[in-house]
Amino acid sequence: MKHLLLFLALFAILSGCRHVNKTDFSHEEKNSVYYWKTVFAPDSSDFAFMRKHDIGRIYLRMFDVSVDNVGTIDGNRTVPNATMRIPEKTYYILNDSLGFIEFVPVVYITLDAMKDAKGHEGQLAQNIVTRVKNMCSYNGLSNVSGLQLDCDWTTSTERSFFALCDSVRHEIRKQNLTWNLNSTIRLHQLAQKVPPVDYGVLMVYNTGDFSDPDAANSILDPKDIKPYLKYLSDYPLHLDVAYPTYSWQLLFHKRQFVGLLNGINVQDSTKFKNTKNHHTYQCLEDIPYKEMIIRKGDEIRVETSKYQDIISVKSMIEQELSNNPYSNILYHFDLRNLSKYTDDEIKKILSTSEVK
Numbered sequence: 001m002k003h004l005l006l007f008l009a010l011f012a013i014l015s016g017c018r019h020v021n022k023t024d025f026s027h028e029e030k031n032s033v034y035y036w037k038t039v040f041a042p043d044s045s046d047f048a049f050m051r052k053h054d055i056g057r058i059y060l061r062m063f064d065v066s067v068d069n070v071g072t073i074d075g076n077r078t079v080p081n082a083t084m085r086i087p088e089k090t091y092y093i094l095n096d097s098l099g100f101i102e103f104v105p106v107v108y109i110t111l112d113a114m115k116d117a118k119g120h121e122g123q124l125a126q127n128i129v130t131r132v133k134n135m136c137s138y139n140g141l142s143n144v145s146g147l148q149l150d151c152d153w154t155t156s157t158e159r160s161f162f163a164l165c166d167s168v169r170h171e172i173r174k175q176n177l178t179w180n181l182n183s184t185i186r187l188h189q190l191a192q193k194v195p196p197v198d199y200g201v202l203m204v205y206n207t208g209d210f211s212d213p214d215a216a217n218s219i220l221d222p223k224d225i226k227p228y229l230k231y232l233s234d235y236p237l238h239l240d241v242a243y244p245t246y247s248w249q250l251l252f253h254k255r256q257f258v259g260l261l262n263g264i265n266v267q268d269s270t271k272f273k274n275t276k277n278h279h280t281y282q283c284l285e286d287i288p289y290k291e292m293i294i295r296k297g298d299e300i301r302v303e304t305s306k307y308q309d310i311i312s313v314k315s316m317i318e319q320e321l322s323n324n325p326y327s328n329i330l331y332h333f334d335l336r337n338l339s340k341y342t343d344d345e346i347k348k349i350l351s352t353s354e355v356k
Contacts, residue, residue: 025180025198025238027145029325030056030102031350034242034332037061040086040139045335047097053346057102059148059201059329060084060141062132065109065124067116078113078124080131086139094140102145104182105132109151109164118160125167129175146180147172148201158193165196185239187224190231200237204313205244205305205331211257217279219244219303222312232320241317242329243349244305246337252299261289266300275299305337307345314349328352 031054040060042050049055063083086094107128117124129147136144149168153161169181185200187207207225208218215221220243232239249261266272266281273282280301287294294300314328328350330338338346 026325027180027199027327028056029327029352032057032059032240032327032329034059034106034329035061036332037334038082038084040084041090042098046333049335049338050098050101052343053350055101057104057145057327057329058098058333059104059106062105062107062135065107065113065128067110067112076120076123076127078117078127080127084135091140095142099143102143103136103141104146104148105136105141105144106148106150107132109149109161111152111154111157114151114153114157114160114164117164118157121160121163122167122170125164125171129168129171129177133175133177144179146182146198148182148184149197150184152186153189153195155192162193162196169196184242185237187228190228190235194235194237197237200239201329202232202239202241202317203331204241204317205246210250210303213252213255213257213299213301215301217303217306217309218250219246219248219305220309220313222309222316225313225316229316229320232317233323238324238326239321240327240329241314241321242331243310243314245310245330245341245349246332246334247302247304247340250301250303251294252301253295254297258298261294261300264289264294264300266302272300277301279303304340307341307349310349318352326352 033050033055035058061084063080065078066081067077068079068081069077128149132147136142147168149161149165151157151161165181165183172179172181180198182199182201183195183197185195185202187203190202204225205220206218208215208221210218212218249264249266251258251261271284271287273284274280275282280299283294283296283298283300285296330346330349341349
């Protein structure tokens with residue numbers, strides 16, 4: 001009996017410690033989207049979609065941080081790239097049409113940039129926060145709630161990325177900004193240490209290896225998710241969840257991945273034939289494409305974000321996050337892809353209630 005009481009006391013202490021480690025951060029649950037284009041120019045159809053589906057938060061990609069071998073005058077090789085711009089006509093309607101929406105600027109940091117930033121994370125943090133602040137001010141983005149860092153950090157770059165997070169948080173306070181700090185969390189990162197941010201966005205897309213010629217669907221495959229579910233219920237960071245709504249075409253030459261394609265009509269039976277793998281098409285002749293040639297015999301795999309797969313994965317994740325309020329996010333906002341789903345399907349993806 002004495003040993004039992006000692007065990008129960010120890011269990012209570014350990015349980016209490018785990019509870020303390022869980023971040024207390026919370027923000028209002030809002031239907032959300034990622035906007036991942038280099039030009040932010042929503043039109044009337046976009047506004048109509050946002051209103052119909054009560055979109056309250058936009059994760060807006062601002063720029064990438066990559067490595068420039070030439071570098072800047074001060075020798076810094078980590079530089080901004082592919083900066084988002086807002087056309088003048090959009091600037092004037094932002095407050096009128098999107099005044100009800102909260103913005104979260106996103107900065108994507110390449111793995112090479114993260115490696116190159118080792119030892120000068122503080123300077124990179126200052127550059128990122130200052131640039132994002134200036135872009136928001138210049139483009140009239142006033143309702144900004146936070147800043148997101150998107151990086152596929154690994155064990156080798158973990159220390160540098162975490163140092164960057166600490167420095168960005170310090171820089172936000174230093175510049176008297178009221179932003180929170182959040183980061184993307186990839187599935188493999190769930191098993192690693194938790195980054196020093198206020199909350200994370202779990203990326204439930206690109207779950208497989210797109211360069212694998214035998215992959216069933218590298219965008220989203222429920223079997224790729226299952227091994228990581230065990231980390232969710234006790235993950236010591238508030239998590240929102242992002243689901244894919246995009247599609248792409250992957251080109252393979254002699255089973256080697258070549259690159260991404262867009263807009264190829266694989267249904268043209270004079271140029272392509274369906275293979276035994278029903279979403280893979282073999283090219284019947286050489287076809288010019290932009291600055292390259294798709295060769296006869298090359299294969300194009302067409303991958304989509306299937307609604308049933310999204311709902312299947314969402315149901316599994318909801319069971320693990322059932323006690324924690326969170327928001328669901330569509331990745332990414334493009335009506336060409338979103339139009340492939342019914343309004344009811346979009347509603348169910350965004351809903352945080354249990355899927356029936």
